[in-house]
Amino acid sequence: MAVLTDRPAPVARRADRGPRARVNRLLGYAVLVFFGLVYLYPFVIQLGNSLKTEPDAAANPLSPWPDPLTLAGFERIFAGTNFPLWLGNSLLVTVLVTLGRVFFDSLAGYALARLRFRGRAGLFAAVIAVMAVPGVVLLIPKFLVLNQLGLYDSYAGLVVPLLADAAGVFIMKQFFESVPVSVEEAARIDGAGVFRTFWSVVLPMARPALITLTILSFQGSWNEFPHSLVSVQDPDLFTLPRGLADLVSGSLGSGTQYPLKLGAALLATIPVAVLFVIFQRYFVRGANDGADKG
Amino acid sequence: MATDTLTTPGTASARPPRRHRGGIRGNENVAGWLFVAPVIVILGLFLLLPILMALWVSLTGWNGQGSPFTGDVPFVGGDNYSRLFAEDGLARRDFMTAIRNNVYYVGIVVPVQTALALGLALVVNNRLLRGKGFFRSAFYFPSVTSSVAISVVFLFLFANSGAVNRLLGLLGITGPEWFADGRGVLHLLLGAFGVDSAPAALASGGPFGLSWWEWLSGPSVAMTSIICLVIWTTSGTFMLMYLAALQNVPVALDEASTLDGASRWQRFRYVTLPLLKPTTFLVVTLGLIGSWQVFDQVYVMSQGNPAKTTLTPAYLSYRTAFRDFDYGSGAAISFVLFLIIILLTLFQRRLMADRDGPRRGRWWRRRVPEGS
Numbered sequence: 039m040a041v042l043t044d045r046p047a048p049v050a051r052r053a054d055r056g057p058r059a060r061v062n063r064l065l066g067y068a069v070l071v072f073f074g075l076v077y078l079y080p081f082v083i084q085l086g087n088s089l090k091t092e093p094d095a096a097a098n099p100l101s102p103w104p105d106p107l108t109l110a111g112f113e114r115i116f117a118g119t120n121f122p123l124w125l126g127n128s129l130l131v132t133v134l135v136t137l138g139r140v141f142f143d144s145l146a147g148y149a150l151a152r153l154r155f156r157g158r159a160g161l162f163a164a165v166i167a168v169m170a171v172p173g174v175v176l177l178i179p180k181f182l183v184l185n186q187l188g189l190y191d192s193y194a195g196l197v198v199p200l201l202a203d204a205a206g207v208f209i210m211k212q213f214f215e216s217v218p219v220s221v222e223e224a225a226r227i228d229g230a231g232v233f234r235t236f237w238s239v240v241l242p243m244a245r246p247a248l249i250t251l252t253i254l255s256f257q258g259s260w261n262e263f264p265h266s267l268v269s270v271q272d273p274d275l276f277t278l279p280r281g282l283a284d285l286v287s288g289s290l291g292s293g294t295q296y297p298l299k300l301g302a303a304l305l306a307t308i309p310v311a312v313l314f315v316i317f318q319r320y321f322v323r324g325a326n327d328g329a330d331k332g
Numbered sequence: 333m334a335t336d337t338l339t340t341p342g343t344a345s346a347r348p349p350r351r352h353r354g355g356i357r358g359n360e361n362v363a364g365w366l367f368v369a370p371v372i373v374i375l376g377l378f379l380l381l382p383i384l385m386a387l388w389v390s391l392t393g394w395n396g397q398g399s400p401f402t403g404d405v406p407f408v409g410g411d412n413y414s415r416l417f418a419e420d421g422l423a424r425r426d427f428m429t430a431i432r433n434n435v436y437y438v439g440i441v442v443p444v445q446t447a448l449a450l451g452l453a454l455v456v457n458n459r460l461l462r463g464k465g466f467f468r469s470a471f472y473f474p475s476v477t478s479s480v481a482i483s484v485v486f487l488f489l490f491a492n493s494g495a496v497n498r499l500l501g502l503l504g505i506t507g508p509e510w511f512a513d514g515r516g517v518l519h520l521l522l523g524a525f526g527v528d529s530a531p532a533a534l535a536s537g538g539p540f541g542l543s544w545w546e547w548l549s550g551p552s553v554a555m556t557s558i559i560c561l562v563i564w565t566t567s568g569t570f571m572l573m574y575l576a577a578l579q580n581v582p583v584a585l586d587e588a589s590t591l592d593g594a595s596r597w598q599r600f601r602y603v604t605l606p607l608l609k610p611t612t613f614l615v616v617t618l619g620l621i622g623s624w625q626v627f628d629q630v631y632v633m634s635q636g637n638p639a640k641t642t643l644t645p646a647y648l649s650y651r652t653a654f655r656d657f658d659y660g661s662g663a664a665i666s667f668v669l670f671l672i673i674i675l676l677t678l679f680q681r682r683l684m685a686d687r688d689g690p691r692r693g694r695w696w697r698r699r700v701p702e703g704s
Contacts, residue, residue: 145367
């Protein structure tokens, strides 16, 4: 491991070309490739096996090559399961939740960063406290409140509780604090109201933060599982993760049906994967916000 | 607060001499509350209020019929809690089994994912290697995917005749039936030394209704596969944190120690590692907080089986409420778990606040990968 801690030091540079350095580099690549396989090969296996017949998947699970190649698994996903319905529900929930979070979180983030109103400090402390509440202990509480409000087993129950999140408010507040005030001041002096200033002056400048928040919200609500577990039980309201979990727990009937399950999981992964490839640096920023701005 | 120092000077100088409608700041009180209103309503209604409701339910014997807030629901006081700790019975056995399982889970996941994250960050940070960006993405990618979808893949990988057992077969090892195998790993290790059943001293008398032998089982074989999955999905996130920290290590320090004749290992051990100490604290505490929340993977892969060895407090609370319709006990388990996690969070915030000083405020915006 110590071999790999090389830092860009001029002193070390002379040694870059020696035989020892070559051995080190080779070792480094070996480690990279090994872990690259560990992290990516499961996805390769998933893709390969989703295109196999069931006996082939059972006999050669390690091989990425289907023999024979078949789309039967995928055909059955669309013909034999409620996958299209789950997909539609997931899209609807994700779009609504993402729009809601981006709008409401930036409103609140802006107010907490810029507007001076009584109770602001207390509110911000509350936001920080809320961020510490672990999601899994909210399963029963969420069910109770949805049940009490008559929102259980409805689209509203799936969407409304997720429309704002404390972490998003925090990200937006931090961002707005880093924007120079002079622009807003100018707009205000020109007579623009608070909302007008926010909407047409500040928000357009917040593009990087908005993209980060959009991506985090999309990813979060697309993958959201526990909330759908306690907010709906009607199969017509299942989102993709809920439907997938249902498939796995044996609603399929006979056989393991791995090609079908792997294919469905693959399709559920694709949107986030595409987003990841395109907006990678925003994902990194979202996961690790602030760490690089030491 | 930093905000005030930022805004106040600007406002003071920019305030126009003529005040209209109560001045440029006059309507901010109203606007401020209007701006935060949607978030307050949503978080208040679906986060704070439900917690209070659940606190009440945890003191009742509500079975899911009707509303829990009517007089018909039996009030049982602290019974749901005392059954978890004090009274011998199935409730305590299950709860303590779940705690035991989760302790072993945390004990393996946190150190391994921390070490792996550091190792991966060191490799990816190596300036001599090409293609690092690709590998960084590859290591991080599992963290952004759906926990349910990934669990499906791992169910296939760890199936009886699945990829993992095939791989082990190539090495001449006969793999176990992962998800059917409830034997504890420590028990198996002891078995290898001829200790196949509980020695008399351990056969009974452990705390909270489980025997010492049961407490010392180690994670079950089935739990091990969930542990592998979680380490695999979360190490990428923590790698990014290490990577960010590594990029802040001053090059001059390394140069100086190289000039002083330090070997690579010495440079890592005595220069890099101490500089990474704050990040390690962060990664370990975030890992501790996250790994008490493991739920999705258990739900999809094992549902607490085999022999309750993959039961965790989070899953047990769900099962008690939504499968056994004992919402009071389920809520009580949730609150005990809540307490564990909040204590860990406070501990972490205290640690980070002591460390950061003027830079405080950055660490808490990090998102804890669930189930990590």
